[in-house]
Amino acid sequence: MPEAASVVLYSRKSCGLCDAARATILAERRRVRFRFEEVLIDGDDELEHRHGLRVPVVEVNGVEAFEYVVDAALLRSLIG
Template sequence: MAARVTLYSRPDCHLCEVAEEIVAAVCAELGESYEVVLIDDDPELQRRFTDEVPVTFVDGRQHDFWRVDADRLRAALRGG
């Protein structure tokens, strides 16, 4: 099963760490999966997201960047 949430991140990024905690908690609560993609491993992702990490995608569409709002993420995963 493919992850519904993708978090584009960087190592040693405080905002990324906070975002992953929120994503992990919301996904666990709703029984959803997520994946973390480190942008520094891919030059194209680095070019695309370098100034916006963390960036979250839900169902393949960009959802947020810099900060993750748990209520907004919950609503997106519930289809609302």
Template sequence: MHLVLYQRDDCALCDQALALLAAARAPEFASVWIDDDDALEARYGSRVPVLRDDRDGRELDWPFDLAQLAAFLRG
């Protein structure tokens, strides 16, 4: 699994991102909650949700739409 979605608990924007991922039929991804991790909070706190491709380090920050997500998933 090379995709990671960084998110927060009780995050409406994260829920929207999850819906877009489902609509795009994104491949399986890991969900990582940043709430209790100081390093992740410092890196992603103002940017969540963020989709990261661990293969090449690319990141897609919110807000993104279906077209942007599809382009990101194509690499």
């Protein structure tokens, strides 16, 4: 059996787009099993330098797949 997909959401506190991305990811997680981790970039110099104001950023299986908006249908196809 293949290993479950991994989804990482890079976000900030008080970020409406991050809240929407999280909601989309969690809705898909109710449909299909995958690992999910949310990483707050606030206060992390390396992550703030990498992502800056470009949040949310979502990686699927280690590959950047979305920024700002998560498309549920595309997420579904990426996680299998």
